[in-house]
Amino acid sequence: MGHRRQGNPPPVALIRCRQGIPIPTVPTSLKQGLLLFWVKEWGLIQGFEEKRLLGWVCSYTPEEIILTLGLTPCRLSGTDENQAADDYLPANFCPFARACLNEVLGMSGISLAGVVLTTSCQGLLHLYNALGYFSRKREERFFVYLLDLPRWGSVKRAAALQEFASSLRLFTEELRRYFGTEWSNALYLENLARLRQVRFLLRELYRFLREHPGRVRAAGVLELVRAAGRLPKEELIPLLLSAVRCLEGEIPVPSGSRAAGLLEKLRPRKPCAGPRLLLVGSPPPLSYVDLLEELGGAVVGDDFCQGYRYCLPEIEEGPDAFLSLARGYLERVPCPRMLAGQERFVYLSRLVKEWQVQGIIYHALKFCDSSLYEYTLLRDFFSREGIPVLYLETDYRSGGLEQARTRLQAFLEVTG
Amino acid sequence: MAVMEFRKFLRDLFEGEHRKRILSSPLTYQLVERALKLARGSFPSQASYMMARFALAQTGRAFSRRVPVVWTSAFFPVEIVWGLNLCPFSPEVAAAFLASLGFAEEALDRAEQAGYSRDLCSFHRLIAGAALLGYLPPPAALVASTHLCDGAPLLFQNLAAFFRVPFHVLDVPYRADRDAEAYVAEQLAELWRALADLAERKPEPAGLAEAIQNSNRFRANLLEVNELRCRVPAPVRGSEMLNYLYLFFAGQGSREAAEVFACLAREIGRGEREGKKEERFRILWLHLKPFYKGELMDFIENKSGAVLAFEEMSHVYWPPLSPGDPFPSLARKVLSHFCYKPLEARTATVKMLAEKYRVDGIVHFSHWGCRQSVGGSLMLKDALQRAGWPVLLLDGDCLDARNEATGGILTRVQAFLEILAERKNFRVGERHDHCRN
Ligand code: SF4
Ligand code: SF4
Numbered sequence: 070m071g072h073r074r075q076g077n078p079p080p081v082a083l084i085r086c087r088q089g090i091p092i093p094t095v096p097t098s099l100k101q102g103l104l105l106f107w108v109k110e111w112g113l114i115q116g117f118e119e120k121r122l123l124g125w126v127c128s129y130t131p132e133e134i135i136l137t138l139g140l141t142p143c144r145l146s147g148t149d150e151n152q153a154a155d156d157y158l159p160a161n162f163c164p165f166a167r168a169c170l171n172e173v174l175g176m177s178g179i180s181l182a183g184v185v186l187t188t189s190c191q192g193l194l195h196l197y198n199a200l201g202y203f204s205r206k207r208e209e210r211f212f213v214y215l216l217d218l219p220r221w222g223s224v225k226r227a228a229a230l231q232e233f234a235s236s237l238r239l240f241t242e243e244l245r246r247y248f249g250t251e252w253s254n255a256l257y258l259e260n261l262a263r264l265r266q267v268r269f270l271l272r273e274l275y276r277f278l279r280e281h282p283g284r285v286r287a288a289g290v291l292e293l294v295r296a297a298g299r300l301p302k303e304e305l306i307p308l309l310l311s312a313v314r315c316l317e318g319e320i321p322v323p324s325g326s327r328a329a330g331l332l333e334k335l336r337p338r339k340p341c342a343g344p345r346l347l348l349v350g351s352p353p354p355l356s357y358v359d360l361l362e363e364l365g366g367a368v369v370g371d372d373f374c375q376g377y378r379y380c381l382p383e384i385e386e387g388p389d390a391f392l393s394l395a396r397g398y399l400e401r402v403p404c405p406r407m408l409a410g411q412e413r414f415v416y417l418s419r420l421v422k423e424w425q426v427q428g429i430i431y432h433a434l435k436f437c438d439s440s441l442y443e444y445t446l447l448r449d450f451f452s453r454e455g456i457p458v459l460y461l462e463t464d465y466r467s468g469g470l471e472q473a474r475t476r477l478q479a480f481l482e483v484t485g
Numbered sequence: 486m487a488v489m490e491f492r493k494f495l496r497d498l499f500e501g502e503h504r505k506r507i508l509s510s511p512l513t514y515q516l517v518e519r520a521l522k523l524a525r526g527s528f529p530s531q532a533s534y535m536m537a538r539f540a541l542a543q544t545g546r547a548f549s550r551r552v553p554v555v556w557t558s559a560f561f562p563v564e565i566v567w568g569l570n571l572c573p574f575s576p577e578v579a580a581a582f583l584a585s586l587g588f589a590e591e592a593l594d595r596a597e598q599a600g601y602s603r604d605l606c607s608f609h610r611l612i613a614g615a616a617l618l619g620y621l622p623p624p625a626a627l628v629a630s631t632h633l634c635d636g637a638p639l640l641f642q643n644l645a646a647f648f649r650v651p652f653h654v655l656d657v658p659y660r661a662d663r664d665a666e667a668y669v670a671e672q673l674a675e676l677w678r679a680l681a682d683l684a685e686r687k688p689e690p691a692g693l694a695e696a697i698q699n700s701n702r703f704r705a706n707l708l709e710v711n712e713l714r715c716r717v718p719a720p721v722r723g724s725e726m727l728n729y730l731y732l733f734f735a736g737q738g739s740r741e742a743a744e745v746f747a748c749l750a751r752e753i754g755r756g757e758r759e760g761k762k763e764e765r766f767r768i769l770w771l772h773l774k775p776f777y778k779g780e781l782m783d784f785i786e787n788k789s790g791a792v793l794a795f796e797e798m799s800h801v802y803w804p805p806l807s808p809g810d811p812f813p814s815l816a817r818k819v820l821s822h823f824c825y826k827p828l829e830a831r832t833a834t835v836k837m838l839a840e841k842y843r844v845d846g847i848v849h850f851s852h853w854g855c856r857q858s859v860g861g862s863l864m865l866k867d868a869l870q871r872a873g874w875p876v877l878l879l880d881g882d883c884l885d886a887r888n889e890a891t892g893g894i895l896t897r898v899q900a901f902l903e904i905l906a907e908r909k910n911f912r913v914g915e916r917h918d919h920c921r922n
Contacts, residue, residue: 158863161604191634191635195828198827198864199864202864217658220638224672225672232658436856438856441602441605442605442642
C-alpha cells in the first residue's frame with residue numbers, strides 16, 4: 070500500500086528510567102536549524118534536525134513502532150489556515166479529515182516523509198485516498214499507509230487481537246522496506262518506556278486538572294496532548310516533568326525556561342468555579358473549551374482520542390511485541406467507532422462518579438457518523454443516570470462561538 | 486389495475502393514523518397480494534412483477550412473527566440468513582419503499598426528534614424514525630457489515646439497544662490477504678452458528694450450500710443480463726435496475742432473486758424489451774437514485790433523451806462462491822468490493838463499465854449523507870475527466886426530498902447534457918423537438 074523510498078535510518082536518542090517518576094538522562098543531540106511547525110505553535114523546541122517525520126492521526130496508531138524504526142511520529146491535528154483540501158474532499162465530509170489534509174498539503178519547509186492512517190472510518194479512508202492521489206499527481210515519493218484496525222467492541226476479542234497484531238506486523242514490514250531501517254528489540258523496549266513516561270506524566274497533568282480545575286487551563290492540556298504526538302519524546306519528558314512538579318509546588322518555576330513557557334500556556338484565563346464538566350465526543354476546536362471555562366464551567370477531563378484516551382494505553386513487555394501492542398491499544402477504553410457502546414457508557418459513568426462530574430458536553434463534528442450516532446445513545450443513557458448532556462456541533466473551526474455562548478451559559482446555569 | 490393505481494392503492498392503504506397497525510398486520514399483505522395480482526398485466530415486465538411479489542411475500546413473512554427476522558445491512562452477505570431459512574429484512578430497502586410511497590417525512594422528523602442529525606444518511610435516519618414509530622417488523626437480531634458504510638453498524642447498534650436484541654457485526658479488514666480472508670470467514674461461521682442458536686435450530690450445512698448455489702445462480706443470471714445490456718439501444722433502463730435494490734441487498738441466496746434475473750435475461754433475449762429508438766445520450770450512473778417521487782429520473786429518462794445504459798450497482802465484482810467452502814468464499818466476496826479498496830479500484834471499474842456500455846458521460850449521484858460514495862467523488866471525477874470522460878457530480882438525496890432543489894438539479898443535468906451534445910456535435914435543443922414527451 071505504501072510507495073517505496075530508500076534512505077538511511079536517522080540517529081536515535083536514548084533514555085533510561087529510574088524508579089518512580091521517570092527521568093530522561095540522555096537528551097538528544099538536536100541540530101539547530103529548520104524551523105518546524107511546533108516551533109510556531111509552541112515556541113519550545115528551538116530547532117530540530119531534518120528527521121524523517123511520519124504523520125499519523127488515529128490514537129490506535131502505535132508510535133512505538135514508528136519510533137523503533139527510527140522515524141519521528143508527527144501527529145496531525147488539522148488546520149483551516151488554507152483550503153487545499155477543497156480539491157480533494159467535498160465540503161459535506163468529515164471536517165477533521167479535511168483539516169488534516171489542509172495541514173499536510175499546506176506544510177512548507179517541513180519534510181513529512183509520509184502519513185499512516187487507520188481504517189477507522191470513511192473519513193480516514195478517503196483522507197488516505199486523497200494523500201495517495203495528491204502524491205501521485207505531484208509524482209512525489211510519499212509514504213501513505215493504511216493500517217487495518219478491527220472493530221474491537223463487536224467481534225471475538227481473541228480473533229481481533231490476532232488480526233490487529235498481523236496488521237501491525239505488516240505495517241512494520243512496510244516501514245522497514247520503504248525506509249530501509251531495521252527493527253531492534255532493545256530500541257523497541259526503550260521507546261516503550263519512553264511513551265509510558267509521556268503517558269504517565271500527561272495523566273498526572275489530568276489528575277491535577279480534575280483536582281484543581283480552576284488552576285490549569287483545560288484547552289492547554291488538550292493542546293499539550295496534541296503536541297505530545299509530534300514533539301520528540303526525549304524533549305517532551307523533562308519538560309512535562311518540570312511542569313508537573315511546578316504545578317504541584319515541588320519546585321519553583323524556573324524563569325525563562327521552556328517549562329515556564331509551557332506553564333504559561335496552561336495558566337487559566339479566569340478562575341472557574343462552576344459545575345464540573347466532562348467533555349466527550351469528537352475533538353473540538355479549542356476555543357470552545359476556553360469559552361466553557363470563561364463562562365465558569367470547570368472542565369475536569371475529557372474522553373477525546375486527542376485527549377485523555379491518548380494517555381491510556383498500557384503496553385506490556387510480552388514476548389511478541391506486536392501482540393502486546395495490539396492488546397495494549399485495543400484494551401484501552403474503546404472509542405465510539407469500536408461499536409462497544411455499552412462498555413463505553415460503563416466507563417464514562419465510572420468517570421462521572423469518580424470525577425464528580427455534574428454535566429457532560431458532547432461535541433460532534435459535522436458528518437462524523439461515529440459521534441453523531443453515539444450521541445443519541447449516550448444522551449438516553451445519561452438522562453437515565455440524571456446527568457445532563459449538552460450537544461455541541463462544529464465543523465472543527467472556531468466559527469459559531471458566539472451562538473454557542475448562550476447555550477453554554479444556559480447549560481451551566483441548569484447544571485450548576 | 487395499472488401499476489400507478491396499485492401504487493395509489495398502497496399509499497391509500499397505509500395513509501392515516503392507523504399506519505402502524507396496518508403495516509404490521511399479516512392481513513394487509515394478503516390484501517396487497519391480491520391487488521398486486523390484479524395489477525400484474527400492467528407491470529413493465531414479468532421480472533419486475535416477480536420482484537414485487539417476492540418483496541411483498543418477504544415483508545408479509547417478516548410481519549407474521551412466525552419466523553425470526555434478521556435485519557441485515559446493505560452489504561452483508563445475506564446468504565448466511567437464507568441458508569438458515571430465517572427471514573432477512575433489509576431496512577435500507579424498506580426505507581426506500583416508504584419514501585417511494587411518500588411517507589419519508591414523518592419518519593425523518595421522528596428521527597430528528599430522537600437526536601439523529603440531518604447530516605446522517607437519510608436511509609438510516611428514515612430507518613431510525615420508522616423503527617421508533619413501530620413501522621418495521623421487530624428484529625430477533627441485527628447484523629451489519631463494516632465495509633463500505635460506517636452508518637449502518639452504528640445505527641444497528643443503537644437499534645439493537647432499542648429493541649433489546651442481539652447485534653452482530655461482520656468486521657471486514659481493508660486489505661484482502663489470506664489473514665483477512667480467514668478473519669472474515671471465521672466471523673461468518675460464528676455468525677451462522679449464533680443465528681441458528683437464536684432460531685433454536687441446528688445449523689445445516691446443506692441449507693447453506695443451497696443458499697450459496699442460489700447466490701451463484703443470481704450472479705450468473707445477473708451477468709447474463711449485464712451482457713445483454715451491452716446492446717444499443719439499452720434494453721433495460723438503469724432506473725428500473727435500481728428498483729431491484731431488494732434483490733441486491735436482501736435477495737442473494739434466495740431462489741426467487743435468481744429467478745427474477747433469469748426472467749429478465751429471457752425477456753431481453755426474446756426481444757421483449759425494446760430500447761428507446763432515440764437514444765441520444767448513454768449515461769453510466771454511479772451510486773443510487775432518488776426513490777421518492779421527484780422529477781429527476783423522469784426528466785432524465787423520459788424527457789431529456791438520455792438513458793441510463795448501466796449503473797455501478799449492477800456490476801458483478803465478486804467471483805463465484807463455492808458451496809463446499811461457504812465461509813471463505815463469502816469472505817472473498819465481501820473483500821472484493823471495488824469501493825472498499827484504494828480509490829483507483831473504483832476508478833478503474835467505472836472506466837471499464839463506461840467503455841463496455843459505450844456511454845457518453847458519467848453521472849455520480851452524490852447522496853448527501855453517504856460518506857463512502859461522496860467522500861471520493863471529487864477525486865473520482867478528476868481521474869475520469871483526465872481519462873477523457875465527461876462527469877457530472879449531481880448533489881441530491883435518495884430519500885429526503887427536502888434536500889432536493891429540483892430546479893437546480895434539472896438545470897445541472899441539462900447543462901451536462903449540453904456538454905455531451907457538443908461533444909457529439911449537435912445541440913440538445915434540436916433533439917428536444919423530436920424527443921417524445
Ligand atoms: S471525526 Fe469522525 S469521521 Fe472524522 S476522522 Fe474522526 S471518527 Fe472519522
Ligand atoms: S448511501 Fe452510503 S451512507 Fe447511506 S447506507 Fe448506503 S453506503 Fe451507507
